[in-house]
Amino acid sequence: MDFNGDLSLKVDVHPLVKLLWESGVQYEAKVIESYQRDHSEKSFRAIDPEKPASEALAKETLKAMQDGIDIIYQGVLISGNKLGRPDLLLKTPGSSSLGAHHYYPMDIKLTRIDATWDDGNEKVPIEQFWQIYFYGELLEHVQGKRPEKGYIYKTKSRILPIPLYKAPKNYEWSVNQLENYLQGNAFGAEPTINSNCGLCDWKDSCRSWADEKQDISLVYYVGQAMKLGLNQLGIRSIEDLAAQDPDYLTRKVIELKNQGFFWNAMPADLPAKSVVRAKIHLSKKPVIHNPITFPDAExxxxxxxxxxxxxxxxxxxxxxxxxxxxxxxxxxxxxxxxxxxxxxxxxxxxxxxxxxxxxxxxxxxxxxxxxxxxxxxxxxxxxxxxxxxxxxxxxxxxxxxxxxxxxxxxxxxxxxxxxxxxxxxxxxxxxxxxxxxxxxxxxxxxxxxxxxxxxxxxxxxxxxxxxxxxxxxxxxxxxxxx
Ligand code: SF4
Known part of the structure; x- marks a missing residue:
């Protein structure tokens, strides 16, 4: 949006987002301090963290990698029109164009306490997988070797490995979308109204767009994956969705699921429910489907x-x-x-x-x-x-x-x-x-x-x-x- 959107429609950054940025910066500084303390025997070089990423800093990073510095902080990696800045590049044995060693990336993420599933596994947003995988691709170009793994540092005891040999779900698609978007081709990169919009600087602009188009993402539970799948069937507006035959739509969704659209755990009755919700959206009247009773308590x-x-x-x-x-x-x-x-x-x-x-x-x-x-x-x-x-x-x-x-x-x-x-x-x-x-x-x-x-x-x-x-x-x- 920052490249192709109308900047005059951007609203101020939400104060909570600012607070999160500040907390993120403070957390990163604390982690780096303790990481250096715990690895005091290792060499460390910071690549001008205060300065924005540039070709000059990419050269400095390459120099540090060629010098075999153990820990490189805020290095800049550039490959063609792609640029990344992992928080840490860590040296490990294994030949590469640099010599007998190469580097793997690690990014520091401020931990949210709700970031663990009930089964104890970590919740890692897909964007974080994409980010680390992207660094792996850049490193392959810069050092002639793709590291096996990258890492997300949450806390000292929660450092999560991210495999770099297999692209995470939807990665290629997302990179293509971004490249299209950066070239001014916004097709397929239209807004999907979602629960994150409330904190986003573009919320007013995206909401006006969605209201004007009566976009299907305005219907409850129609998120990005659902919208993409429904778009494949030519369903773009709430009216389009409301006009669907629920049984026919359910069959079509199953066919598309087999081609990789929607998501595996999608409830079987969601397409039919979405048709009902689209109709309710148009009618502007809420509906009670089943009787509701509450205890008659004092x-x-x-x-x-x-x-x-x-x-x-x-x-x-x-x-x-x-x-x-x-x-x-x-x-x-x-x-x-x-x-x-x-x-x-x-x-x-x-x-x-x-x-x-x-x-x-x-x-x-x-x-x-x-x-x-x-x-x-x-x-x-x-x-x-x-x-x-x-x-x-x-x-x-x-x-x-x-x-x-x-x-x-x-x-x-x-x-x-x-x-x-x-x-x-x-x-x-x-x-x-x-x-x-x-x-x-x-x-x-x-x-x-x-x-x-x-x-x-x-x-x-x-x-x-x-x-x-x-x-x-x-x-x-x-x-x-x-
Ligand atoms: S769709 Fe939502 S999260 Fe995405 S840019 Fe628009 S307001 Fe921001």
Missing amino acids: KEIHYDIEDDPTQDFVYLHGALLIEKGKEPKYYAFFAEHRDEERTITEHLFDFFNQHPDATVYHYSDYEKTTLKRLISKHQLDSTSYERLFGKNGTAIDLYKIVTENTDWPLTSYGVKAICKFLGFQWDASDAGGAASIVWMNEYLSGHTSMKEKILRYNEDDCRATSFLKNELIKMQNHTNDV
Whole structure:
């Protein structure tokens, strides 16, 4: 987009993105310091990290490689019109055009705490595989030998190998797309509206484009792979999708899957569901597919968490207690410092225990998985967690109810998108999980007024969950009436 887009349509970089850049730079500096300390017997050369990549720095890098420097930091690799700058180039035995040694790449990535699958394997975004593989290709050109592996450094104990002999999924396709795009041919590189757009500088531009074209990526769950596959069938707009016969589309999708389109684990009923969602999108009216009921409890707790996953820090558990016949009351368990995470979580469990008869509501799996992680991190008693969020836990995940029983004329089924659609308003116009993380970082650096904003936003989130539950009941009653 930066090459071919209209730069006047770019919006300011989101403050959270800036924060992540800063954290990334700080993390990289820390890792390099400790890496040098741990390998103090090895030679080290930095290739002017402050300067932008250039031919001159590529020459300096080659010189360092020819000199046999053990660790090269921020080296520049150039091959034709391709340029890469791995954080580290590490020397290893094995002949190459440099002599009896060659280099392999390692990139340092700031670890997100949710970066592990339930089975313990690391989640590595496909772009990171592509990046390391790309460095492997550049190295093959520069040193006449492709290293067997490159690495992603997350932490000292989590250095992940990336094989460099087999191209990762969709790599060639992506490189071709990029080359086309850099030559001004944007065909096939059009926007796909997705969950990352909210933090992207091009969000307004891409959203206007998608709205104007009524692009299929505006339909819930139509991501990049789905869009590419549907485009193969000539389906580009929401109207095109809504006009499909669901059975015919399902058969066509299976045929295309055999040719490598879509993805292996794609649910078999997704094409038919997407046709329904496209129709709902055009009608602008949400639909309840199955009856929804909630327990008739005297007390309800609507619970929402605020955390900064890049810092592994949960700073707020918010809970709205609603008792029949009383005004709802908001409770905030807020960490004034990073070391209060354990205490606020204990207080939250105490609060749950004080209201054993309350039905607890939350939106999405995030609260559940985060609490589970906190229990293990701080060695907390899990009785209260098991009662509410365990296998037979009584807490109700409204997101599950929404996705299993309803459809909306919306791109996202997040609580904000749905509640805003239904008329709920957040107090702060810039409210959002990303904004809350930025506010918390400002609070920790001395801006005490931010605390009120954080609490207000979280209270609104809890109220939104309660609002949504009541709206679902109203919609259900209306459905029963007709
Ligand atoms: S589609 Fe989304 S993520 Fe991609 S450039 Fe546009 S706004 Fe950014």
